[in-house]
Amino acid sequence: MLAPGQKAASVSELVAHIKHTLEDTFNEVMVEGEITGISHAHSGHCYFNLMDEEASISCAFFRQDLLRHPGFKNIKEGDRVLVYGPLTVYQKRGSFQILAKRVLPAGEGLWRLKFEALKKKLQGEGLFDPEKKRPLPAFPKRIAIITAPGGAALHDFLNVYSRRGLGFEIVLIPALVQGDKAPASLIKALDKVEKVGNFDVVVFARGGGSPEDLWCFNDEALIRRMSQCPIPVISAVGHEVDWTLSDHVADVRCETPTAAAEVLTQPQTEVVRRLREAHRRLLSHLRHQQSELQNLLERYHPRQLIGIVISRLQEQRSRLEQLNPLQKAHRYLPLNEYGLEVDDLFRRLELTMKNSLQGLRGRLERAQAQVDSMNPRAVLSRGYGIVEGPAGIVSSKKGWDQLPGGASVTVAFHDGTGLAQKTEKDRP
Numbered sequence: 001m002l003a004p005g006q007k008a009a010s011v012s013e014l015v016a017h018i019k020h021t022l023e024d025t026f027n028e029v030m031v032e033g034e035i036t037g038i039s040h041a042h043s044g045h046c047y048f049n050l051m052d053e054e055a056s057i058s059c060a061f062f063r064q065d066l067l068r069h070p071g072f073k074n075i076k077e078g079d080r081v082l083v084y085g086p087l088t089v090y091q092k093r094g095s096f097q098i099l100a101k102r103v104l105p106a107g108e109g110l111w112r113l114k115f116e117a118l119k120k121k122l123q124g125e126g127l128f129d130p131e132k133k134r135p136l137p138a139f140p141k142r143i144a145i146i147t148a149p150g151g152a153a154l155h156d157f158l159n160v161y162s163r164r165g166l167g168f169e170i171v172l173i174p175a176l177v178q179g180d181k182a183p184a185s186l187i188k189a190l191d192k193v194e195k196v197g198n199f200d201v202v203v204f205a206r207g208g209g210s211p212e213d214l215w216c217f218n219d220e221a222l223i224r225r226m227s228q229c230p231i232p233v234i235s236a237v238g239h240e241v242d243w244t245l246s247d248h249v250a251d252v253r254c255e256t257p258t259a260a261a262e263v264l265t266q267p268q269t270e271v272v273r274r275l276r277e278a279h280r281r282l283l284s285h286l287r288h289q290q291s292e293l294q295n296l297l298e299r300y301h302p303r304q305l306i307g308i309v310i311s312r313l314q315e316q317r318s319r320l321e322q323l324n325p326l327q328k329a330h331r332y333l334p335l336n337e338y339g340l341e342v343d344d345l346f347r348r349l350e351l352t353m354k355n356s357l358q359g360l361r362g363r364l365e366r367a368q369a370q371v372d373s374m375n376p377r378a379v380l381s382r383g384y385g386i387v388e389g390p391a392g393i394v395s396s397k398k399g400w401d402q403l404p405g406g407a408s409v410t411v412a413f414h415d416g417t418g419l420a421q422k423t424e425k426d427r428p
Contacts, residue, residue, distance in 0.1 A: 011094075012091065015089065015091045015094050016091065018089060018096075019088070019089035019091060022087050022088075022089055022096055023086060023087060023088055023089065025087075026086065026087035027086045027087075028084075028085070028086055029084070029085065029086070029087055029098060030082065030083070030084045030113065031050060031057070031082070031083050031098065032080065032081070032082050032083075032106050033050040033051055033052050033057075033080065033081070033083070034050070034051055034052065034078060034079070034080055034081075035048050035049070035050060035075060035077065035078070035079055035080075035081050035103075036048065036049045036050075036051055036056075036077055036078070037049040037077075038075075038076075038077060043063060044063030044066065044067075045060065045061065045062050045063050045066070046060075046061040046066055046072070047059070047060055047061070048061070050081070050083055050098065057096075057097065057098060058095065058096075058097035058098070059083055059097055059098045059099075059100050060097055060098070060099055060100065061100040061103060062099070065100065065101055065102075069102065069103060071104075072103055075103065075105065079105065079106075080105070080106040081103050081104065081105060081106055082102075082103070082104050082105070082106050082113065083098055083100050083102070083103050084100070084101055084102040084103075084104075084113055085098050085099045085100045085101035085102070086098075086099050086101075087099075112211070114218075115211075115218055115245070118218065118220060118223075118245065119245060119248065122220070122223060122224075122245065122248075122249070123248075127223065127224070127227045127248075127249055128248045128249060132227075133251045133252075134232045134251045135232070135251075136201060136232050136234070136251070136252055136263070136264070137200050137201065137232070138267040139168070139267060139268065140168050140200035140201045140264060141168050141169065141200055142168065142169045142171065142198055142199050142200055143168055143169070143170050143171070143199065143200065143201045143202075143203060143264065144171050144173050144193045144196075144199045144201070144202040144203070144231075145157060145170060145171070145172055145173065145202075145203045145205055146173045146175050146186060146189045146190065146193070146202065146203065146204050146205070147172070147174075147175065147177060147203075147204070147205040147206060147257075148174070148175065148176065148177045148206070149172060149174045151177070151206070151207065152207045153177075153205040153206050153207045153236070153257040154172065154205065154257070156207075156256070156257045156258045156261070157170075157203070157205055157236075157257045157258065157260065157261045158170070158261075159258075159261075160258050160261035160262055160265065161261050161264075161265060164261070164262070164265035164268065164269050165261075165264075165265045165268060166265075166268040166271070166272065168200075168264075171196075171199070173189040173192055173193055174189070175188070175189035176216075177206040177216065177217075178206075178209070178213050178214075178216060179216065180216075182216035182219075183216050183219035183221060183222045186204070186216065186217075186219075186222050187221060187222055187225050190202065190225055190226065190229060193229075193231065194229065194230065194231070199231055200231070200232075201231065201232050201233075201234060201264065202229065202231050202232070202233050202234070203233075203234045203236055203257075203260050203264075204217070204226075204233070204234070204235050204236065204237060204246055204250070205236045205237070205257040205260065206236075206237045206238065206257075207238070207239075207257070208238045208239040208242060209238065209242075214237060214238050214242060214244050217235070217237050217244035217245065217246040218244050218245045218246070222246070223245045223246065223249050226246060226249050226250065227249050232251045232252070233249075233250045233251050233252075234250060234251070234252045234253075234254055234260050234263070234264075235247045235249075235250035235252070235253050235254070236253075236254040236255075236256060236257045236259065236260035238256075239255065239256060240255035240256065385411045385412060385413050386411070386412040387400070387409050387410070387411055387420075388409060388410045388411075388412065389403050389407060389409045389410075390407065390408075394409065400422075403422050404422070405422055405423065406421060406422060406423075407421070407422045408420070408421050409421070409422065
């Protein structure tokens, strides 16, 4: 009952108090049960119930979380699942529900949740930082492999090494690789590797298996011990699809033990490839040189040289025979006749040119006489003169009469000129 004077709480106040209490107390829950009543809303959210034989609880899987879990579409009514998330209260209805962050099939889901939680924890401490990863030595001399003696992992590793490896030593450090005692056994083996010393690389190897079989390589104590190892570590656990925390903490993760052997022998394989390529190229070069030397020997062999000398002598002899005047006398005999004919042609050409020159000289003299006869100044030598007034040559009586009295004129003779003046009485 309420105390005297105590005010009653409103519905919203009571629900809000319950909401804060539940959400603060159950901010992370992990519940296993059978999924029923799956309903997908238009908003993209999904709602379902989680129940067992005696109880049921509502769950909401919001769109942003659902998109990160595409495998949820494979879960169907009646499947046993593992739901992880906070407990929340929906105030308008006064009901509480699990706000699902992850929904995984039961069994596998439990292992995965444990894996993700531990991974998140160790990653937050910086154990998986890429900056801490160390490179593997290119040519390791001693390799420690921690695995079960006689297992498939060891057999696969050694099989690849026998085909590709060159000269490094492999030391087996026996250890359990499955079961509850495996983490302690693996840690003890790693301690032994460091105690013995003089190792360049340490390899953790194991074949494939279920998450339970490989769980020892997710052990927190082992992961922390591996992160402290001063020697570069390779994790070669399971198959390509299997991931363990040892893969994250190791300096190099290989999908399988076979892949680890291939990575370690890759530099040596590359050296072998280059040596083989160099050998092939050197052999080809030597064969080429041998072929050239063989050709030179054949060309300059005494028999070949004698043949070349004889061939050139025969060539020179043939040329001498072609130049021998005695053999070509019949070609030169008609030359005398050709010489006489040439001399006759020269004489005829000379006579023709002489006659042509005389004819041209006569024509030139006649043309010169005509030019001279037409030259007005040639008449002056016979007593004539040329009168030139201020306006030009006076060639008529009319022109003379037009000259003013007292005008000065020039009279040109054949041997010079003289000045004259027209008198007044000469006017018409």
